[in-house]
Amino acid sequence: MSTGVSKINLNVTGLTREVYKGSATTLCAGCGHNSITNHLIKALYEYGVEPHRLAKMSGIGCSSKTPAYFVDQAHGFNGVHGRMPSAATGAKLANRDLLVLGISGDGDTASIGLGQYCHLIRRNLDMTYIVEDNGCYGLTKGQFSATADLGSVLKNGKVNEFETIDVCGLAIELGATFVARSFSGDGKQLVPLLQAAFAHRGTAVLDVISPCVTFNDHEGSTKSYAYIKEHDYVLHSADFILGRGEIEVEYEPGNVQDIELADGSHVMLRKLDRAYDATDRIGALRVVHEARGRGELVTGLLYVNPASEDLCERERVPRQPLKDLGEADLRIGRAEWAKLMESFA
Amino acid sequence: MATGEKIVNDLTIRAATVNGSGSQSSNLVLTHALFRLGIPVAPKNVFPSNIEGLPTWYDVRLSPQGYKCRSGAIDIVVALNAATWHDDVASVRPGGAIVHEAVYPVSGATLRTDITYYAVPFGELAKKHVAQGSLRKYLVNMIYVGVLVELLGIPSEAVEAAVREQFRRKPSAVETNLAAVRVGVEYAQTHLEKRDPYYVEPMTGHTEGSILLDGNRAAALGCVMAGCTVLAWYPITPSTSLCESFISYCDRFRADPATGERKAAIVQAEDELAAIGMVLGAGWAGARAMTATSGPGLSLMAEYAGFGYYAELPGVIFDVQRAGPSTGLPTRTLQGDVAFAYTLSHGDTKHIVLLPATVEEAYELGMDAFDLAERFQTPVFVLSDLDLGMNVWMAQPLAYPDRPFDRGKVLTAADLERVESWGRYADPDGDGIPYRTLPGTPSAKAGYFTRGSGHDEFARYSESAEVFARNLDRLARKHETARLAVPQPSIEESGHATAILAYGTTHHAVVEARDRMRAAGLEVDYLRVRALPFSPEVAAFVARHERVYVVEQNRDGQLYGLLRTDLPAADVARLQSIRHYNGVPIDAAVIAEPLLEAERSLATSLA
Ligand SMILES: Cc1ncc(C[n+]2csc(CCOP(=O)(O)OP(=O)(O)O)c2C)c(N)n1
Ligand code: SF4
Numbered sequence A: 001m002s003t004g005v006s007k008i009n010l011n012v013t014g015l016t017r018e019v020y021k022g023s024a025t026t027l028c029a030g031c032g033h034n035s036i037t038n039h040l041i042k043a044l045y046e047y048g049v050e051p052h053r054l055a056k057m058s059g060i061g062c063s064s065k066t067p068a069y070f071v072d073q074a075h076g077f078n079g080v081h082g083r084m085p086s087a088a089t090g091a092k093l094a095n096r097d098l099l100v101l102g103i104s105g106d107g108d109t110a111s112i113g114l115g116q117y118c119h120l121i122r123r124n125l126d127m128t129y130i131v132e133d134n135g136c137y138g139l140t141k142g143q144f145s146a147t148a149d150l151g152s153v154l155k156n157g158k159v160n161e162f163e164t165i166d167v168c169g170l171a172i173e174l175g176a177t178f179v180a181r182s183f184s185g186d187g188k189q190l191v192p193l194l195q196a197a198f199a200h201r202g203t204a205v206l207d208v209i210s211p212c213v214t215f216n217d218h219e220g221s222t223k224s225y226a227y228i229k230e231h232d233y234v235l236h237s238a239d240f241i242l243g244r245g246e247i248e249v250e251y252e253p254g255n256v257q258d259i260e261l262a263d264g265s266h267v268m269l270r271k272l273d274r275a276y277d278a279t280d281r282i283g284a285l286r287v288v289h290e291a292r293g294r295g296e297l298v299t300g301l302l303y304v305n306p307a308s309e310d311l312c313e314r315e316r317v318p319r320q321p322l323k324d325l326g327e328a329d330l331r332i333g334r335a336e337w338a339k340l341m342e343s344f345a
Numbered sequence B: 001m002a003t004g005e006k007i008v009n010d011l012t013i014r015a016a017t018v019n020g021s022g023s024q025s026s027n028l029v030l031t032h033a034l035f036r037l038g039i040p041v042a043p044k045n046v047f048p049s050n051i052e053g054l055p056t057w058y059d060v061r062l063s064p065q066g067y068k069c070r071s072g073a074i075d076i077v078v079a080l081n082a083a084t085w086h087d088d089v090a091s092v093r094p095g096g097a098i099v100h101e102a103v104y105p106v107s108g109a110t111l112r113t114d115i116t117y118y119a120v121p122f123g124e125l126a127k128k129h130v131a132q133g134s135l136r137k138y139l140v141n142m143i144y145v146g147v148l149v150e151l152l153g154i155p156s157e158a159v160e161a162a163v164r165e166q167f168r169r170k171p172s173a174v175e176t177n178l179a180a181v182r183v184g185v186e187y188a189q190t191h192l193e194k195r196d197p198y199y200v201e202p203m204t205g206h207t208e209g210s211i212l213l214d215g216n217r218a219a220a221l222g223c224v225m226a227g228c229t230v231l232a233w234y235p236i237t238p239s240t241s242l243c244e245s246f247i248s249y250c251d252r253f254r255a256d257p258a259t260g261e262r263k264a265a266i267v268q269a270e271d272e273l274a275a276i277g278m279v280l281g282a283g284w285a286g287a288r289a290m291t292a293t294s295g296p297g298l299s300l301m302a303e304y305a306g307f308g309y310y311a312e313l314p315g316v317i318f319d320v321q322r323a324g325p326s327t328g329l330p331t332r333t334l335q336g337d338v339a340f341a342y343t344l345s346h347g348d349t350k351h352i353v354l355l356p357a358t359v360e361e362a363y364e365l366g367m368d369a370f371d372l373a374e375r376f377q378t379p380v381f382v383l384s385d386l387d388l389g390m391n392v393w394m395a396q397p398l399a400y401p402d403r404p405f406d407r408g409k410v411l412t413a414a415d416l417e418r419v420e421s422w423g424r425y426a427d428p429d430g431d432g433i434p435y436r437t438l439p440g441t442p443s444a445k446a447g448y449f450t451r452g453s454g455h456d457e458f459a460r461y462s463e464s465a466e467v468f469a470r471n472l473d474r475l476a477r478k479h480e481t482a483r484l485a486v487p488q489p490s491i492e493e494s495g496h497a498t499a500i501l502a503y504g505t506t507h508h509a510v511v512e513a514r515d516r517m518r519a520a521g522l523e524v525d526y527l528r529v530r531a532l533p534f535s536p537e538v539a540a541f542v543a544r545h546e547r548v549y550v551v552e553q554n555r556d557g558q559l560y561g562l563l564r565t566d567l568p569a570a571d572v573a574r575l576q577s578i579r580h581y582n583g584v585p586i587d588a589a590v591i592a593e594p595l596l597e598a599e600r601s602l603a604t605s606l607a
């Protein structure tokens, strides 16, 4: 696997892994979110993101606190509950050069933030959107969230009576151009998926099951470590190959789906027990639904459309960041102004 | 021929029609024709919250003095809506006239002896003279223009020019409309005998060099000239045309035909929760961003507004106020959001609020809002209202901006080279305003964490009691600094004991009320608040007067309430409150009558 990291431990941008760290976590020990933070540090480091170009966006929740725990040098925006997508949209429109990375929770996304989540996807804003999904509201002490599975049991014995909102199925339905699901405990799968998400142009959704050890990791919960380990149905193993570099690893023909992403990187999906075409939207929906019917969690790159047009392109937003435009670019010229005023006379 | 005094250029004409009948073109033609004749005009559109079928009224006031408020009385009604016929007859002032569809019955309650009736068979005329059936309902309205031309003696060249202007993008419509005007003129010439006292005559010295423009378009131009590049909005009357105008100006003046690129990003958001989020996200990342809304949308923006205040993010929010609470009367006007906007959001939130009164100010304050938002790193609210935003007003041509953008305290990578460290929420200048950096600044020192939770001077998470209180105190200091940086009040003062204090569109009624009171022997000083927080000038002005009547268009005296909290206790007693809140723009009588009454009874009780 080509990672873009040289022997003296500097990445393609010439930075050490240290630079990608943040302040110490304040989350519970063993919280899935902490693992995701660590995988993100690795993924960002290997991908070689320039810290100043990174915009870390989040809403409210234990999950939404995590942007403080990686890439200290980057700007972070910890907004209001469920409304991160709108702030991310504004930031990206203001400066197309930013790599926008959003961290949300299942409550932040599928309950209070469902509207913004849907419309973000519909607009295909160029950003990575991670749902740190524990099936409950960690920060308010463990109530069910809308991604809790039907029949899942809370610590106090309460059973979830409602259908789950499957944020991946919903995303595909809404026309998302990159949808993946993974598990906080599976860095081997998650890191290349994160990197593929950075490389993708458009909204890249990653639903990462991330157990809440304090409120939702007991027997009867379908978001516990034990349950996920037992029911994880891995679609394929994923490798990420940065940039336009040579693909050095040998793959057995017919077993690998090689997908070139917007920035020239590749994601290689190696078949496990069954063939899977990650560019087949309807197929992806079927697999998601079937797995849920079996009580399984299907993980991997569910769907990608590598040639999608993102919001800035569709809206013909100039390449030069809007924030940098000045009076001469933006004001109506004096002669035209005079004509305009005359037209009102 | 009428006997008695001629009344020249001093009347209000009301066209009572059905929404969706296309009367707007005729109303505009009439307005522009009068304006071209040099007569100051002040139109008010009183329209329903409906696309087609409900009654709508268009009042155009002609006034030799150039008064821009409603006159409070209707001199001539053109009645083209059977459904409102009774009310329309009743609305004519004694001595006035009503031009009406001939089939409407004039009997019983609709038979008045103190007004002149001009029956015109509009429907029949349209049938006879307009070949195309689908056009009839529109051209009936042009026929009414023709009738008025003849009755009032409006020079027909002015009407012709106005028709050509109105349909300049659709030349084929010019002739049909002119023909309809002629039908009205000819009918009036042959069938109507002038029996009312009203006349229109060309004037000079009042409209030359002026423009006719609505406040929303002026505000949109303010946004363009302020360099706003991000608009996120959700349609709501009466703010919609502000956004749509901004979009059309961007298409016209900011687009590169070669690349198709447009130097603006415009998102029709899914709701106002998202619109304000986009604005603040863009402001955080360094673009000038705005949204426009009205009451219901403002309510939805509350949470992010507080975030913007506390995390200190620039953004401009236009609130074109309509009559609330709740959905209220979406197409009527009020100044009902002032107190709410000022403290929008929970906790100790308070904002900079600008209060434009005129089309010129919708533009200028609209432009200032962006400088203030970046200078103070905070959301700035511009409170216009339906009357200003959606009505067309006579105004001076909007002045080309005379200064560059003020982008506020932003540290660049080069600035950061020169400093050891910096604190995002520190106050090195003592004015409460910190320094910020923008994402994308190529420096290892630039990044910081923006959050709505407790934070210290270095933007680090903090739950410390001292840190929290210290930060709130600094924010209060910043708000104090704003008192002198916001648009200062406009003051007309010559040492009288009594004064009026008003803001926004109430201004226009104050102007006329002061003239009326002067004629009745009462002179009053006048201060117009143009922004919140109050300038120190406001307190000083109040302290210089024995009685200050605070006039506003809401039920609860919202600005009066804000003044009571802001002024020293000794001066609070000087304040009196006059309120108008029925959704129809305030007129001079609402101010002059109670004020004269109060001052007279005071004089008698003192005597
Ligand atoms: C408007 C609003 N309502 C309620 C809350 C309280 N609240 C904080 S976090 C949270 C739930 C977070 O759940 P999730 O997004 O799943 O994050 P987790 O803590 O599980 O990672 C709630 C309800 C809030 N902060 N804001
Ligand atoms: S409460 Fe749950 S989600 Fe929150 S930090 Fe603890 S383990 Fe993680």
Ligand SMILES: [Mg+2]
Residues within 6 Å of the ligand: A061, A105, A106, A107, A132, A133, A134, A135, A136, A137, A138, A145
């Ligand atoms: Mg959760």
